[in-house]
Amino acid sequence: MTRAVPERHDNILAAAGRRFAQSGYRGTSLQDIAADVGCSKAAVLYHFADKKAILAELVARPIDQLRELDERIAAASSPAEAQRVAAEGYVDLAVQFRRETAFLRGEFPGLLEHPPFDHLQHVPERLVRAFAGHSDRPAARVAALVVLAGIAETCGEFIDLPDSELRPALLALVRRALEPVT
The missing domain is CATH 1.10.357 (Tetracycline Repressor; domain 2)
Known part of the structure; x- marks a missing residue:
């Protein structure tokens, strides 16, 4: 079993924060966040259950x-x-x-x-x-x-x-x- 990479987790949070600030929560997709991090949407979902989970951790x-x-x-x-x-x-x-x-x-x-x-x-x-x-x-x-x-x-x-x-x-x-x- 592969362990979650803390650096990737933090990078996803940082990218989501930037995107949410720029486009709003509703205006940001998981694909947008993944593209900013340079990973797949599946990789984002490996670290977070959904976009609400990202928001919850950010706030x-x-x-x-x-x-x-x-x-x-x-x-x-x-x-x-x-x-x-x-x-x-x-x-x-x-x-x-x-x-x-x-x-x-x-x-x-x-x-x-x-x-x-x-x-x-x-x-x-x-x-x-x-x-x-x-x-x-x-x-x-x-x-x-x-x-x-x-x-x-x-x-x-x-x-x-x-x-x-x-x-x-x-x-x-x-x-x-x-x-x-x-």
């Missing part, structure tokens, strides 16, 4: 950290603290996992429909609520949604910008865009 760390952020938001003692925790935590997550953020743009709602991620169904709404300072005012919710989407879009566009420049720029934008919680 495992960011998803774990998103779950931790959700727990910190839920534990916040006030709407102002929840807003601060959400803003700083989400910016940190998006900056750290820029590539994953890039390929999840527009894909996150669909991702939540897959069984490995269904435990995260409430996270987007909790993020919006925290960013809005727990306000039900339409203006606060609109600002929260625009800021969240903008962070994801920006991180996807500035893959090569140093963290030390991107993080403060995003946090300054968040502070200007969101209504302060009193």
Whole structure:
């Protein structure tokens, strides 16, 4: 029996990440990934059960950290603290996992429909609520949604910008865009 080659496994993940960022999850086929790695589709399937398994492995760390952020938001003692925790935590997550953020743009709602991620169904709404300072005012919710989407879009566009420049720029934008919680 032949053993899986760890290098090939990692190369498949890297190629899939690049393809997903470029064409989206739905716009990428296993054949595309195989061509980028220089192997057959069967070789990709030797390492991964299917495309969902590749995605699951690629997003495992960011998803774990998103779950931790959700727990910190839920534990916040006030709407102002929840807003601060959400803003700083989400910016940190998006900056750290820029590539994953890039390929999840527009894909996150669909991702939540897959069984490995269904435990995260409430996270987007909790993020919006925290960013809005727990306000039900339409203006606060609109600002929260625009800021969240903008962070994801920006991180996807500035893959090569140093963290030390991107993080403060995003946090300054968040502070200007969101209504302060009193």
